Amino acid sequence: MRQQLLCFLLGGLEDDELERVKHEIAKNQTFEDSLTHIRKAVDPLDEDRQSHAPPEGLAQETCKHVADERKAEGGDTTGP
């Protein structure tokens, strides 16, 4: 169960697994205590949760790059 608790804290469980773990935690105080304990190992990761901002125009440049490739391929350039 400790493994499942760590998985629970890290995210990524399927919905049915998630519900199962939540149910186990709710009915067993020991699991709740373990969860609090294990959380200490994961919490520091939250310090760097913020996503990295892309450089301005990255998407536009990428679209242009691909459009150029299509032209070079002689493909259709349907679009705005």
Place this chain on the structure above:
Amino acid sequence: MINIVHSQMSGLPMDEGSPDGSVSDEALLYQYANSGHREAFDQLVHRYEREMYSYLCRYLGDAQMAEDVFQGTFLQVHRKCGQFQQGRQFRPWLYTIATHQAIDLQRRNKRHRMVVSLDRENRGSENTLTNLMELLESRETPPLADLETAERREWVRKTVDALPEMLRSALVLVYYQGLKYREAAEILGIPVGTVKSRLHSAILKLNQAWQSSRI
């Protein structure tokens, strides 16, 4: 050719599964693959700009490389869109392409990460958990407690960056990018159980690093 369902309103294919009524990623890709509609492709690129760039920054630890791989990833999406199988989800497929592109670039650059302190042999997950619990019990104060916010962020980033690649990739996909274990397993080409054990090892190693820093 891939069969698509067209929306009456936008002319783009709709996905019945989109709860907010917006055009799904998969539908946009089908539209692009079938008719070469550039608007559909551009929409996908913009939709994933921040998420994918952020993933690549974390994965590669380098903004310039992340930018190059971002462009290379969508170039591959353009080239491979005809191979996208119906019933698949676009997001994990995109991550698979991006991850392969990132690995290729790393190989080409022969970039060696500084993993000396964190790069020890991976053990079984139960062992890992026992060690982690022991470590937590021996710790008196929370790690990084004495640092300012920006310093803590930098410290966390550096230690995550110093993880062995196979541990870092699992951690980034599941914890930071919010993918399911199943999806991460598909992207990395490994069993779900291995993704979980790599994550546990990553958490142990990070905590050992934070502990040994005596912050």
